[in-house]
Amino acid sequence: MSSNVPPPAAEQLCYENMNGSCVKTPYAPGPRVILYAVFGLGTVLAVLGNLLVIISILHFRQLHSPTNFLIASLACADFLVGVTVMPFSMVRTVESCWYFGESFCTFHTCFDTAFCYSSLFHLCFISVDRYIAVTDPLVYPTKFTLPVSGICISISWILPLVYSGAVFYTGAYDDGLEELSSALNCVGGCQTVVNQNWVLIDFLSFLIPTLVMIILYGNIFLVAKKQAKRIESTGCKTESSSESYKARVAKRERKAAKTLGVTVTAFMISWLPYSIDSLIDAFMGFITPAYIYEICCWCAYYNSAMNPLIYAVFYPWFRKAIKVIASGQVLKNSSVTMNLFSEQM
Template sequence: RMISSSNGSQTSALHLCYENINGSCIKVSYSPGLRVILYLALGSGIVLAVLGNLLVMISILHFKQLHSPANFLIASLACADFLVGATVMPFSMVRSVESCWYFGESYCKFHSSFDGSFCYCSIFHLCFISIDRYIAVTDPLVYPTKFTLSISAICILFSWFLAITFSFSLFYTGANDDGLEELVSALTCVGGCQIAMNQDWVLVDFLLFFIPTLVMVILYCKIFLVAKQQARKIESMSNQTESSSESYKARVSKRERKAAKTLGIAMIAFLISWFPYFIDSIIDAFVGFITPAYMYEIFIWFTYYNSAMNPLIYAFFYPWFRRAIKWIVTGKVFRGHSSTVNLFSEKN
């Protein structure tokens, strides 16, 4: 992978990132109209990622009814997506539109480390969420004793620790560009933010994405097979007189299947967002970093927009989340005892 803010070498009128500095990167200039459109499009993604994920976190942490091990995992995932919107996307937006890095060499490494950390954090969270949903759907009555608050806390801590440790140690030891010194020095210029990833580390990078993703795909396939069987069973029982315990089990199964479906959609959105980027990273590392800068920017913004999509998926599929948003936006959360309000209707 090569993260390059400005590797255009031929422009009709030569512009530099820093006009009065020797060794400045070449700037690719867009028309004023196109720049406004790009800032609006990318800026809207930032607003969605920051505000949407903030609403998810406030909803789950404020309303006691939403305090569950599974929801704490979702809140932690929202935190990772929120940090992408707050610490990564604004700087990437300026880099993408201006084709220059104006935030200094030290923040370039920080930015790349944050980018990697929150990306892997999201992947690990989604993997643990798929495990949680698998247990909930296949064994709904035993599930509360299997996936406890302490298990949820361990999953959250593991996700954050592994993601941050891997990304920061990789970029700050310089292991990522071992063997690429000539390429890096040739592309280094003032106003650029180049992070090269050699073939070994790009494969590790891909495996850290691919293995959890494979686990998710296998588990969601199993979930939907079980859900189909449960739906048929409940249908066949509907004509018979069922006991209250069977009726309760049917309601629990239905709720867990609905949650699994919603999170399955979130996972599909994640795959669509991230697969092009990781496939391009692998190809690029083995064929000499030939991806044009504009194509790289398209792939990276696909991944960033994923951070904005999850809250929209929750809002569309979860009535409780829509009710929580209403309480937050209208300021009702500041009323006494608002944390104990019932967000679930009888249908849910």
Template sequence: ERRMISNSNGSQPSQLCYENVNGSCIKTSYSPGSQIILYLVFGSGALLAILGNLMVMISILHFKQLHSPANYLIASLACADFLVGITVMPFSMVRSVESCWYFGERYCKFHTTFDGSFCYCSIFHLCFISIDRYIAVTDPLVYPTKFTMSVSGICIFLSWVLATTFSFSLFYTGANDDGLEELVSALTCVGSCQMAVNQNWVMIDFLLFFIPTLIMVILYCKIFLVAKEQARKIESINSQTESSSESYKARVAKRERKAAKTLGIAVIAFLISWLPYFIESIIDAFLGFITPTYIYEILVWFAYYNSAMNPLIYAFFYPWFQRAIKLIVTGEIFRGHSSTIDLVSEKN
């Protein structure tokens, strides 16, 4: 939670996060019915993020047919989303519903750092995936020699190292709230998990989101144009007597375009989820953290839900993932030689 969260809008000011502690935060009370609904909504998001991304990772790592540089990037992205589901969402769920932080000051800092790390990790992965798709669609026959396992490994390594180094160094050096000391002390109370980010770091935060996002949007626009051109060429080839090599080339191009389309949808989902949060962060930092807590909570949960969305996108668009889920759920993967099962046929 990379901003100030002050719980000063409580409907019952007498209720405190810690009844017998001086300087306790005021607790905002929801009715028992509302609390149950919120726990169900947030809890189902966390569960979907954990189980869905676990399915993606098991599928790609278990089935040999899915061992490709592009799929390892997807598995690594799923790992980042899986960690959001385990280390961030359950604690945020309690904080959002109870309006108090009950997990201690030390884990508050960890929680905030994990939140930032895995968010940027997802952004960098999606950026590298868009570069991979661009090469695959524009040059499908040369692509396997360009985007190798070692290139994929470097992309994964950079995504994790850059994201975690940035977040940990920002929050553990205290650089995030330089110049905001008075505001922090004025709004600090026992039972809040508050991290203020000053204007300079909010701008760096936003640029780390905006630059990779811009690269993604430009590349997917180019992919769309190339795909249209390829589709036109394939139609003209099909109208003539096609050679077997031209037919193979057309099938490869079609498969790569379908993969690019699916991952393009994942990028759009990411933008819709995270853009409102980053815009709010900038506005908030420059206007003195005036956003009401409930608006902030809505935006942050909108962003968290992105971690649960990617597996749903894959399940909807990838027949190989649907088949892999069936084999995992039925326990077929525990049988001998299950890793060599054919999941991807030419028609998929």
């Protein structure tokens, strides 16, 4: 008696003619095109948007300030995410295979971690910078100087790179998980399992600076509210020139703090799902479905594309700088001293 049941479809492999290849679970053509478009857009925004931020701050002399150099360094970290992490993660996510070799898998994971913590450290130092600027705007220029900004930038790069390199190149991340790591180790895969100790350290390394930023920005907005009320209550009175200057400086610093507060909030919202998922996954036996993990990853990656959009919305000088760069005026020697804060360029 013949059977009408069709034979099971052969499994697709990442490398068809290679033993030990990972199983491939590709998307249908329609969803694949959509995913490549969405992830590709994020990658282009991260690369071009952050490159514009870097060029703007480094080129225009008027933007040379300790805070802006921190922002440029933050943009550099996000730019590197767009160049060294997102394109390769895009192929891994859509094709469900890693085609770039085992060595580059470790390199990719190391960069992913390092640039994340670099962004976090930059934002934490920016929060401290804004706190000093808002609470004591007249003394701020003598406290947060260019050398201090340089030290903050150096710490924000050196510590994350040393930490991620030490964890992933020494193999400390999977101590106690050798059997699971070996079981997941197939040709065409780039899946890193991290033990509970390091996941907990990672989570605390994310949580503690985040709490510091929340506390600082909470205090910033309380001080800003008091300053606004004080200015409003004395608005009908004749102010001395020094008081008027102090009020203008305080208003400018509050506006800058508000914009960077939005940047910090966007970072926390973007990275919180991934951090919580990693913590739960490590303590619950790695039960997270692959698609949930990829969604969390791309929420975090997309943060690198969001910051330039935030600057474009809140910073008029950035919009003017983009116009100058896009029109080619940036090639003129006189553009270096251009006034980006005036109504007319």
